[in-house]
Amino acid sequence: MKRGGILNPDLAHLLASSGHTDFFTVCDRGFPVPTGPERIDLALVDDLPTVLDVLRAVLTEFGVDRVLVAQEMHEVSPERVAELRALLGDVPLEAVSHLELKRLSHAARATVRTGDTCAYGNLIVVSG
Numbered sequence: 642m643k644r645g646g647i648l649n650p651d652l653a654h655l656l657a658s659s660g661h662t663d664f665f666t667v668c669d670r671g672f673p674v675p676t677g678p679e680r681i682d683l684a685l686v687d688d689l690p691t692v693l694d695v696l697r698a699v700l701t702e703f704g705v706d707r708v709l710v711a712q713e714m715h716e717v718s719p720e721r722v723a724e725l726r727a728l729l730g731d732v733p734l735e736a737v738s739h740l741e742l743k744r745l746s747h748a749a750r751a752t753v754r755t756g757d758t759c760a761y762g763n764l765i766v767v768s769g
Contacts, residue, residue, distance in 0.1 A: 646698075646701065646702050647698050647699070647702060649681070649683065651679070651681045651751075652681050652683070652695075652699075652753060655679070655681065655750060655751050655753075656699065656702065656703045659703075659750060659768045660768065661706075661768055661769065662706070662767065662768060663750050663767075663768045664745075664748075664749055664750065664765050664766060664767045664768065665678075665749045665750045665751045665752065665753060665765070665766055666678070666742075666745075666746040666749045666751070666752040666753065666763065666764070666765050666766075667692050667695050667696060667699075667753045667755065667763070667764050667765075667766060668692070668746070668752060668753070668754055668755065668757075668762075668763040668764075669692060669754075669755060669756075669757040669758065669759060669762045669763055670684050670687070670754065670755065670756050670757060670758065672743075672746075672752075672754065672763050673743065674746075674752045674754055675743075675746050675747045675749075675752065677747060678746070678747070678748075678749045678750060678751050678752050679750065679751040679752070680751070680752055680754065681751055681752070681753045681754070682754045683695065683753060683754060683755055683756075684754050684755055684756040685756055686756055687756055687758050688756055688757060688758055689756045690755050690756060690757075691755055691756070691757040691759070691762075692755050692757045692759065692762050692763065692764060693721075693724060693725070693728065693757075694755070695753055695755055696708075696725075696728060696764070696766070697728060699766060700728070700729075700732075703766075703768070704768065704769035705729075705732050705766055705767065705768070705769050706732075706733075706767045706768060706769035707732060707733040707734070707735055707767045708725070708729060708732060708733070708734050708735070708764050708765065708766055708767070709735050709736070709737055709742060709745070709764060709765040709767065710722070710725065710734060710735070710736055710737075710742070710761075710763070710764045710765075711736070711737065711738065711739035711742045711761045711763065712736040712737065712738055712739070713738075713739045713760075713761040714736070714760075714761040714762065715736060717760045717761050718759050718760050718761055718762060721759050721761075721762055722734075725764075739761060742763060742764075742765060745765055746763075746765065749765065
């Protein structure tokens with residue numbers, strides 16, 4: 642039995658099998674999850690877990706090159722941007738349009754769905 646770290650077997654496998662520059666989406670409950678990439682559904686109830694909860698866990702055992710967010714997050718949810726910057730430290734935070742983020746999600750290795758309700762709270766994690 643695994644004693645700690647990420648316990649969800651699908652998420653643990655995604656991290657362990659990802660290589661340099663691979664990427665995956667961590668999204669809120671309303672994101673249009675594309676068909677194609679693996680769907681890892683962690684949503685339980687509103688805001689459990691949040692995108693930040695998942696990212697916090699991922700950062701403890703995964704090398705992250707950069708994180709992409711929707712430009713709209715800066716305008717609509719600036720407090721989330723501040724939380725992300727604090728959590729990421731030196732990891733670059735890049736903004737793209739929400740439409741581009743959705744387009745990129747189709748090429749992701751997986752989509753991790755959360756119960757997050759933050760407007761434009763979705764992100765893409767790029768492996769380091």
